Amino acid sequence: MADAMKQTGQEASNAAYGPPPVIGPGHTFASVTEKIASIVLRKGTKRGWMVGFGLSFLGMLMMLNTITYLVFKGIGIWGNNTTVGWAFDIINFVWWIGIGHAGTLISAILLLMRQSWRTSINRFAEAMTLFAVACAGLFPALHTGRPWLDYWLFPYPNTMGMWPNFRSPLMWDVFAVSTYATVSALFWFIGLIPDLATLRDRATSKIRKVIYGMLALGWRGSTRHWSRYETAYLLLAGLSTPLVLSVHTIVSFDFSIGIIPGWHATIFPPYFVAGAIYAGFAMVLTLGIPIRKYYGLDDFITNRHLRNMAKVMLATGLIVGYGYAMEAFFAWYSANTYEAYMYKNRTTGPYWYIYWLLILCNIAVPQLLWIKKYRESTVMLFVISMFINVGMWLERFVIIVTSLHRDFLPSAWTMYTPTVFDFTMFFGTIGFFLTLMFLFIRILPMISIYEMRTMVPEAKLKSEAHASPDKPAMPPAGGPQESPA
Amino acid sequence: MANTTYNAPPAVSGWQQRALVVGVIGLIATLAGYFVDHDQFYRAWLVGFIFVLGITLGSLGFLMIQYLTGGSWGVATRRIFEASARTIFPIVALLFIPVVVGMHSLYHWTHLEDVAKDPILQQKEPYLNVTFFLIRAVFYFAVWALLASFLAKWAKQHDDTGNHSFRQRLADLSGPGVLIYGLTMSFAAFDWVMSLDPHWFSTIYGLLVIAGQGISSIAFTIVIATRLWHREPMNHVYNSGHFHDLGKLLFALIMLWAYFSYSQLVIIWSGNLPEEIPWYLRRFSNEWKPLSWALLVFHFILPFSILLSRGLKRNARKLVIVAGLLLVMRVLDIVWLVAPEFKQTDVGGLWMYATAPIGIGGIWLWFFFRNLQSRELLPVKDPQFEQALVAASHH
Numbered sequence: 001m002a003d004a005m006k007q008t009g010q011e012a013s014n015a016a017y018g019p020p021p022v023i024g025p026g027h028t029f030a031s032v033t034e035k036i037a038s039i040v041l042r043k044g045t046k047r048g049w050m051v052g053f054g055l056s057f058l059g060m061l062m063m064l065n066t067i068t069y070l071v072f073k074g075i076g077i078w079g080n081n082t083t084v085g086w087a088f089d090i091i092n093f094v095w096w097i098g099i100g101h102a103g104t105l106i107s108a109i110l111l112l113m114r115q116s117w118r119t120s121i122n123r124f125a126e127a128m129t130l131f132a133v134a135c136a137g138l139f140p141a142l143h144t145g146r147p148w149l150d151y152w153l154f155p156y157p158n159t160m161g162m163w164p165n166f167r168s169p170l171m172w173d174v175f176a177v178s179t180y181a182t183v184s185a186l187f188w189f190i191g192l193i194p195d196l197a198t199l200r201d202r203a204t205s206k207i208r209k210v211i212y213g214m215l216a217l218g219w220r221g222s223t224r225h226w227s228r229y230e231t232a233y234l235l236l237a238g239l240s241t242p243l244v245l246s247v248h249t250i251v252s253f254d255f256s257i258g259i260i261p262g263w264h265a266t267i268f269p270p271y272f273v274a275g276a277i278y279a280g281f282a283m284v285l286t287l288g289i290p291i292r293k294y295y296g297l298d299d300f301i302t303n304r305h306l307r308n309m310a311k312v313m314l315a316t317g318l319i320v321g322y323g324y325a326m327e328a329f330f331a332w333y334s335a336n337t338y339e340a341y342m343y344k345n346r347t348t349g350p351y352w353y354i355y356w357l358l359i360l361c362n363i364a365v366p367q368l369l370w371i372k373k374y375r376e377s378t379v380m381l382f383v384i385s386m387f388i389n390v391g392m393w394l395e396r397f398v399i400i401v402t403s404l405h406r407d408f409l410p411s412a413w414t415m416y417t418p419t420v421f422d423f424t425m426f427f428g429t430i431g432f433f434l435t436l437m438f439l440f441i442r443i444l445p446m447i448s449i450y451e452m453r454t455m456v457p458e459a460k461l462k463s464e465a466h467a468s469p470d471k472p473a474m475p476p477a478g479g480p481q482e483s484p485a
Numbered sequence: 486m487a488n489t490t491y492n493a494p495p496a497v498s499g500w501q502q503r504a505l506v507v508g509v510i511g512l513i514a515t516l517a518g519y520f521v522d523h524d525q526f527y528r529a530w531l532v533g534f535i536f537v538l539g540i541t542l543g544s545l546g547f548l549m550i551q552y553l554t555g556g557s558w559g560v561a562t563r564r565i566f567e568a569s570a571r572t573i574f575p576i577v578a579l580l581f582i583p584v585v586v587g588m589h590s591l592y593h594w595t596h597l598e599d600v601a602k603d604p605i606l607q608q609k610e611p612y613l614n615v616t617f618f619l620i621r622a623v624f625y626f627a628v629w630a631l632l633a634s635f636l637a638k639w640a641k642q643h644d645d646t647g648n649h650s651f652r653q654r655l656a657d658l659s660g661p662g663v664l665i666y667g668l669t670m671s672f673a674a675f676d677w678v679m680s681l682d683p684h685w686f687s688t689i690y691g692l693l694v695i696a697g698q699g700i701s702s703i704a705f706t707i708v709i710a711t712r713l714w715h716r717e718p719m720n721h722v723y724n725s726g727h728f729h730d731l732g733k734l735l736f737a738l739i740m741l742w743a744y745f746s747y748s749q750l751v752i753i754w755s756g757n758l759p760e761e762i763p764w765y766l767r768r769f770s771n772e773w774k775p776l777s778w779a780l781l782v783f784h785f786i787l788p789f790s791i792l793l794s795r796g797l798k799r800n801a802r803k804l805v806i807v808a809g810l811l812l813v814m815r816v817l818d819i820v821w822l823v824a825p826e827f828k829q830t831d832v833g834g835l836w837m838y839a840t841a842p843i844g845i846g847g848i849w850l851w852f853f854f855r856n857l858q859s860r861e862l863l864p865v866k867d868p869q870f871e872q873a874l875v876a877a878s879h880h
Contacts, residue, residue: 167755245744257755264756267688269748318664326671326688333675334686335608336760370660 022117023455024299032300032456036449037202039295045442048294053438059431066424067142075145077421084404084416089143091396092426094251095279096136096433097177098272098392100184101244102280103129107187108240116458117308119451120300124291124441125284126188131436132283133181135429140173142425169253176250180243187236193219194229194450248276255399261342262403265330271323275392278316278362281309282388287437289382291446300447307375313388314369320395321363342403350415351402358398361391491861494716501854508847514840525834527587528827532819532838533845534580535678536701539694539815540849541577543702544569545633546666546695549659552636552652558730560873561723563640563864565706568856571637574630576852580845581622584677588615594683606683613683621676625669632662640864647866670695678819681826685764689749696742701815703735707808709857711801719862722874725799732798735808736789743785767825776821784814816842 023032070077080087103125110118141147153174155164164171197219200212219225252272255263285306292301331343346355365387374380406413440446515533519526548566551559589595594613600606606613635658643651671691679690687693710731713719753761768777788807797803820838829835864870 249744249748253751256752259756259758264752264758265688266690266749266752267692268752270689270692270745322667322671323688325668326691330686330688333609333612334760335605 021455021458022119022302022304023452024302027299027456029453029456032452033198033202033449035297036300036445036447036452037199039441040199040443040445041202041204041208049438049442053435053442056431056434056438059428060435061431062424063428063432066421066428067138070142070421070425071147075143077419078425079416079418079422081414081416083407083412083414084401086400086404087416088418088422088426089139090254091393091400092429093136093139093143094396095393096132096139096429097251098248098276098279099283100129100132100136100180100280101248101273101276102284103127103132104180104184104240104244105277105280106284107191108237109244111234111237112241115308116455117305119455120297120302120447121284121288121305121309122451123188123191123448124287124437124446125280126184126191127437127440127444127446128280128283128287129184130181130188131433131440133177133184134436135433137177137181138429140170169250169257172250173254176247180247183236183240183243187233187240190229190233190236191448192444193217194221195445195448197221198449199445244277245273248273260403260407261336261338262327262346262399265327267323267326271320271326274316274319274323275395278313278320278388279392281313281316282385282392285309285313285381285385286389289378289385291441293378295441297447300452303376303378306378306381310369310375310381310384313385314366317362317366317369317388324359324363338408341406345406346398346402349402349406351398351405354394355398355402358391358394361387362395363391365391489718489721491718491722491863491865493858493862494713494718496716497854497858500712501851501858504847504850504854506847508844508849508851511840511842511844511847513844515837515844518834518837518840522834522837523587524590524827525837526841527583527590528823529834529837529841530583530587530845531591531677532816532823533841533843534577534584535819535823536816536842537580537845537849538577539698539701539819540705541569541573541702542629542666542670543695543698543700544706545573545629545636546663546699547702547706548636549632549662549666552655552659553663555869557869557873558727558734560864560867560869561727562706562710562731563867564857564860564862565709566702567637567640567860568853569702569705570633571856572849572852573633574626576849578626578630580849581626585619585622588618592680592683594680609683613680618676621672625673628665628669632658632665636662641860644861644864644866649868652868667691667695670698678822681823682764684760687749687753687761687764689745693742693745693749696738696745697815697818699738700735700742700811703731703738704808704811704815707731707735707801708805708812711805711808713862714801722863723801725801728801728804729795729799732792732804732807735811736792736798739785739788739792739811743789746785768821770825772829773821773825776817780814780818780821783810784818788814 027035075089078088080089103122106118106125107122107129111122141150144150144153152162153164153171155166164174193216196212197216200209200216203209203212249269249272252268256265256268258264288301288309289306292298328343331339334340346352366384368374368380368384374384401416405416515526515529518529544566548563548570551563551566584591592613594600594606594609595615600610611617636655639651639655639658643649643655671694674691674694678694679686707728710719710723710727714723750765753765756762767773788811791797791807797807816838824838867873
């Protein structure tokens with residue numbers, strides 16, 4: 001009898017094994033549509049949104065002012081000097097580009113890998129990608145000093161007989177980033193079409209009906225529409241997948257193709273890609289946790305989503321840590337004076353505190369994610385992802401500034417100090433990014449309505465199994481068992 | 486279905502015998518080579534050892550990854566990975582002994598009189614010295630053997646008791662386990678292969694070797710799964726969905742391998758530094774140029790193009806040909822990493838690069854098949870078991 005009881009108890013705990021559903025219990029097709037669409041279609045705007053948007057908009061204005069002054073005066077208003085020719089501009093470029101990567105990973109790779117939990121976060125992660133790429137693109141475009149001549153970056157037949165240097169990774173960047181922006185925008189928009197049609201059908205005001213109607217491109221939801229749509233979406237996912245790797249690989253080539261110690265390392269491509277995904281997931285959590293709280297979306301962005309993202313962050317963070325470890329080991333193992341000095345300068349030179357802050361933010365603090373309790377706590381996850389956001393920015397500072405400021409010629413050694421315009425430009429892009437994010441969640445469905453609807457039947461089955469753990473989901477093979485007393 | 490057992494078919498013991506015969510013949514041939522050319526014997530042995538180590542540790546890595554991620558591909562192939570991973574101790578560790586014996590012949594940094602004349606090697610001496618090299622080797626094998634034995638033990642207990650707390654424990658070990666594998670294998674790759682040229686270094690080298698191990702283990706698993714699929718009981722189990730999953734993994738891995746290889750090449754080529762570029766110059770010299778081209782075409786372009794086809798990945802009979810090709814290319818890739826580091830005094834000794842992997846591989850296979858027969862071919866108590874059998878056929 002005791003044995004039988006033990007057996008049944010075990011069956012019970014076994015039945016609950018496996019991931020919980022990706023959508024809260026009790027939802028129907030109608031309630032999913034209603035919940036997500038109402039955020040967009042409600043009349044009037046919530047005060048919290050207005051405050052957040054207003055503050056972000058002020059940040060954006062700061063950016064626009066900085067750009068105006070920059071174009072008027074030249075990039076001398078930044079702290080860059082002849083030794084440290086790349087500074088905040090490139091740090092911020094790499095930081096923003098990296099943040100975008102989580103969106104592409106979630107929307108493309110996780111789709112191909114049939115990870116159904118991606119569904120509720122892909123839309124706003126993709127939007128985040130687009131806005132981050134927009135912010136990133138500003139920096140190299142302005143760093144040229146004459147942004148009105150930036151079209152010279154493209155290889156086009158011209159009367160000057162001038163061509164860009166195809167061996168330069170900066171040239172490859174132009175292609176990588178513009179392809180990335182184009183494909184991401186396409187993917188995002190295609191994903192929106194069925195939802196735009198839903199909004200068109202539910203909108204009550206004439207203007208909304210017309211605008212959403214035009215954007216929906218005549219979507220009627222017929223079987224033929226769906227069949228073509230699914231094919232197009234999968235093809236775009238396949239096209240986007242290499243972009244997750246290629247863009248940040250090219251960005252890493254910007255550094256590693258040269259021979260500056262601290263830049264010229266073969267580990268750079270995979271380590272940059274991992275860092276990008278790391279930073280991107282941190283940003284998805286940074287944005288997702290408050291949004292989920294404010295709009296009460298706990299049923300859609302469940303704890304399971306947060307937990308999975310925490311695991312991805314832990315894994316990619318460890319790859320980044322592997323990159324740091326390899327750099328440190330080979331700085332010694334290479335027996336190359338310059339490599340060794342580079343590492344010594346990083347850890348004990350004038351910018352030592354930045355390096356150790358980076359280790360704290362990117363390596364030490366995220367180890368808390370090994371602990372299940374912290375993966376389950378939204379507050380802890382938010383705090384840890386803030387650390388990672390900062391850490392990934394510091395990483396680029398360490399790579400760029402500490403490698404450049406003391407190069408091969410000691411007579412050229414100098415220090416780099418950012419000016420106030422470096423900061424207004426950087427924080428200004430954060431304002432720009434958040435402004436776009438606020439507009440996005442107000443006027444477009446931030447969670448994919450139609451994809452969430454496909455989750456409903458599966459969630460129903462699973463939630464029944466979870467709700468009654470003393471009843472195994474399937475009858476055990478050996479016939480009916482005694483129920484526990 | 487409840488009463489079905491999934492024991493290995495009787496044919497497996499026949500394969501085991503044949504593997505032993507082939508292995509012994511290969512070993513005898515290689516040992517005969519020892520008397521022809523000592524140095525060449527050790528080089529060939531190193532190639533064979535690194536190849537077999539790749540299947541073993543790649544399988545250990547995938548065993549842990551499938552515990553971490555779940556999914557039906559893992560349930561269907563878990564026992565094959567496990568049987569490979571369990572060979573790490575004692576047989577793979579024993580196969581390392583000739584490398585230790587032949588150290589002086591293989592590793593230039595063991596020649597103390599040359600180290601004394603070379604300031605760079607002197608600087609590396611705290612790491613590249615015989616004592617520390619051996620301590621590290623013992624440490625690597627101890628770590629791998631411990632990982633493999635715990636994974637095997639808890640899986641057995643899970644099978645015996647059906648208690649899913651063991652499944653959880655396997656996942657809990659696998660997280661840190663993958664990290665430990667990545668770090669130890671990187672340093673093992675630096676020690677055993679990269680230090681053949683003690684002046685050269687590349688920070689991506691560890692990942693490059695690990696990606697190669699991944700290809701070896703998935704290709705090998707596809708070969709074994711296909712053999713089993715022809716017979717009871719696995720002919721009722723494996724379907725095109727399972728092979729599709731394995732084919733996709735293989736496809737992803739050869740892209741990863743090519744990505745790492747290309748990154749290393751383009752960064753070193755464009756830097757063109759005297760301390761880095763000689764490694765490639767040797768491989769692009771006239772002797773080794775054909776092999777470099779062969780790797781590009783048969784280790785990447787051809788399998789990549791073939792594996793683009795969805796139908797082919799779902800067809801085990803065709804997929805296994807690609808897997809077989811890749812296993813051969815794995816050996817050649819390791820030859821490419823090892824052989825150009827030495828001045829080839831006698832071209833006649835090159836045949837040992839073929840006999841050593843066959844001999845070592847045959848012996849290893851005998852142990853692998855023994856492990857495979859010792860357990861049921863499927864983890865029947867796994868919570869995803871039923872789902873794994875049916876789900877795979879639908880996509």
